[in-house]
Amino acid sequence: xxxxxxxxxxxxxxxxNLDRQKAAMLAEGIDxxxxxxxxxxxxxxxxxxWNLLVGTDTSAPxxxxxxxxxxxxxxRLGRNYTEIRKQWAYITTEIGADIxxxxxxxxxxxxxxxxxxKRFIADLVLQILSYTAEKERTNIRKRQAQGxxxxxxxxxxxxxxxxxxxxxxxxxxxxxxxxxxLAVDAMRELNLTKPTFxxxxxxxxxxx
Numbered sequence: 001x002x003x004x005x006x007x008x009x010x011x012x013x014x015x016x017n018l019d020r021q022k023a024a025m026l027a028e029g030i031d032x033x034x035x036x037x038x039x040x041x042x043x044x045x046x047x048x049x050w051n052l053l054v055g056t057d058t059s060a061p062x063x064x065x066x067x068x069x070x071x072x073x074x075x076r077l078g079r080n081y082t083e084i085r086k087q088w089a090y091i092t093t094e095i096g097a098d099i100x101x102x103x104x105x106x107x108x109x110x111x112x113x114x115x116x117x118k119r120f121i122a123d124l125v126l127q128i129l130s131y132t133a134e135k136e137r138t139n140i141r142k143r144q145a146q147g148x149x150x151x152x153x154x155x156x157x158x159x160x161x162x163x164x165x166x167x168x169x170x171x172x173x174x175x176x177x178x179x180x181x182l183a184v185d186a187m188r189e190l191n192l193t194k195p196t197f198x199x200x201x202x203x204x205x206x207x208x
């Protein structure tokens with residue numbers, strides 16, 4: 001049976017650009033018709049295109065046994081590592097497809113069909129990342145609380161980001177306001193253009 005290679009790209013909002021991820025998929029030799037994209041939050045896997053790939057209770061998955069799913073980075077799958085591990089196990093075990101994360105070569109099961117050691121390493125790395133991510137989420141919540149107090153002390157009006165904002169907006173915004181990163185770094189982390197970044201800043205601070 002021929003193997004199909006699928007590319008999956010995701011950004012969190014309609015303001016964000018998928019071009020960099022698509023370019024990476026094309027550079028891997030993936031047929032453009034097999035590059036599927038979502039513009040949806042990474043907090044869970046309730047996404048239209050993702051559900052086409054892995055299937056639902058009422059639909060069969062596009063991914064078949066022996067296929068390969070390629071993503072640029074693990075966070076393009078999602079931000080919730082507990083859910084990522086569940087999806088990873090479902091794809092590799094139940095569907096029988098492989099996963100390749102381009103910016104983390106250890107997370108590649110595509111050459112591990114007959115190499116249990118390499119598959120074990122990929123699973124172990126994923127578990128370590130899950131643990132690290134959970135610890136980082138705890139630390140982020142603490143830093144956010146501290147950052148919000150600092151921002152308020154400097155007269156910044158803190159608003160609740162709407163669905164138009166990237167999911168990691170508040171974390172990056174606080175780091176930028178505290179001079180921990182430059183504006184250009186914040187734009188890169190949020191995957192936003194300069195005009196969009198400053199427009200969202202203005203709206204977030206209640207100045208528009």
